[in-house]
Amino acid sequence: MASYRTVEVIDSHTEGEPTRVVIAGGPDLGTGTLSERLELFRANFDAFRSAVVCEPRGSEVVVGTLLLPPVQPDSAAAVIYFNDVGYLGMCGHGTIGLVTTLAHLGRIGPGDHRIETPVGIISTHLAEDGSVTVANVPSYRIKAAVAIDVQGFGTFTGDIAWGGNWFFLIADHPYELVLANRPQLIAASTAIRAALHANGVTGPGGELIDHIEFFTAPHDPHNSSRNFVLCPGASFDRSPCGTGTSAKLACLAADGKLAPGETWRQESILGTIFEGSFELLDDHRVSPKIRGRAWITAESKLLIDATDPFAAGIRF
Numbered sequence: 001m002a003s004y005r006t007v008e009v010i011d012s013h014t015e016g017e018p019t020r021v022v023i024a025g026g027p028d029l030g031t032g033t034l035s036e037r038l039e040l041f042r043a044n045f046d047a048f049r050s051a052v053v054c055e056p057r058g059s060e061v062v063v064g065t066l067l068l069p070p071v072q073p074d075s076a077a078a079v080i081y082f083n084d085v086g087y088l089g090m091c092g093h094g095t096i097g098l099v100t101t102l103a104h105l106g107r108i109g110p111g112d113h114r115i116e117t118p119v120g121i122i123s124t125h126l127a128e129d130g131s132v133t134v135a136n137v138p139s140y141r142i143k144a145a146v147a148i149d150v151q152g153f154g155t156f157t158g159d160i161a162w163g164g165n166w167f168f169l170i171a172d173h174p175y176e177l178v179l180a181n182r183p184q185l186i187a188a189s190t191a192i193r194a195a196l197h198a199n200g201v202t203g204p205g206g207e208l209i210d211h212i213e214f215f216t217a218p219h220d221p222h223n224s225s226r227n228f229v230l231c232p233g234a235s236f237d238r239s240p241c242g243t244g245t246s247a248k249l250a251c252l253a254a255d256g257k258l259a260p261g262e263t264w265r266q267e268s269i270l271g272t273i274f275e276g277s278f279e280l281l282d283d284h285r286v287s288p289k290i291r292g293r294a295w296i297t298a299e300s301k302l303l304i305d306a307t308d309p310f311a312a313g314i315r316f
Helices: 033-043 046-053 092-104 177-200 242-254
Strands: 004-014 018-025 063-068 079-080 109-118 120-126 132-135 139-150 154-162 166-170 211-215 225-230 266-267 273-280 285-292 293-306
Touching: 004 046, 004 092, 018 046, 018 177, 033 046, 046 063, 046 079, 046 293, 063 092, 079 092, 092 109, 092 120, 092 132, 092 166, 092 242, 092 285, 092 293, 120 166, 132 266, 139 177, 139 242, 154 242, 166 177, 166 242, 177 211, 177 225, 211 273, 225 242, 242 266, 242 273
Parallel strands: 018 063, 079 109, 166 211, 225 266
Antiparallel strands: 004 018, 004 293, 063 079, 109 120, 120 132, 132 285, 139 154, 139 285, 154 166, 211 225, 266 273, 273 285
C-alpha cells in the first residue's frame, strides 16, 4: 500500500485566472515574520511548491496560495503566493481568490479584511454580491519610455512600474491581443523579458522585471483598454492582472491621464474585467484599488507519494 502525503486545497478562478489555496498539509514554517517564513519556504520546501502547482497535479497557469496564521491579530490571514517557477511578492487575482475562498470556508463574511503578504499588509473588502476589492500596495513608475532592442523582434518602448511585482508596460506594439495570437504574444514578451535582463534593465536594487504587459484599445467600448500579461515563466494571465493593473494606474497617474477616484476598466485577453482606481499618496506613488470576482471550482485533496518520480512535480 502506498503511503501518501495529503494536501487539502480549494481551487477558484478570478475572472478566468486560477488560484489554488492550500488550507491543510503545508510545511511548518514556524512563527517568524512573513518574509522569514517565505525564505524558509524557498530554502527548505521548494519541492512542495512545485508539487502543488506544477504538472501532473497542476499546470503552468495555476497560482498557489499557502494559507498561514497571521502575525497581526487583526489580520484575517497571512499568505505566500507561488507559481510554477517561483514566488510572487503579491498577486491581485490570487488575493481576490483567497478572500472568496475564506468566505466559502465560513471564516469571513462581507466587510473589510486585512491580508498579510510578503510585500505588506493588503486591505480587502468583500461585498454582499461576492465581488472583492483589493487595496493594493503603493504603486509607482520608476522610468518612462525605456527603449529595448529585442533580437528577432525589433525595438520596444515601455514603462517600468511596480504594482506588487515589477512590470514592463508596452502600448506601442504590432500585436492584436486575442487568444489565437497567444503563441506569438508569449514568444515576443518572453524575448522582451530576456532582453531586459541581458541589458541590465531592472527595478531598484537589481530586482528582475518578470512581468511583461502589452496594451491595446478594448474590444468593448465600455472598457478602458485591453491587456496581455506574461507572468514569470511562460504562462500568461487569463485575468486582467491585479498587480499589472495597479502598475498601469501608476503610469496613468504619472502621465496625468487618469484622475484620482476615476474608474479604469481593464479588459483581459479573455474579455473579463477588473475595475481599478487610485488615490494619490505623494508626488510619485499611488494607492490602487482593484475590484473583481472569483468563483470556487473545486475542493480537493492532493496525494503525494514519495515513490512517485514526479512527487515534486514536473519542472520545465
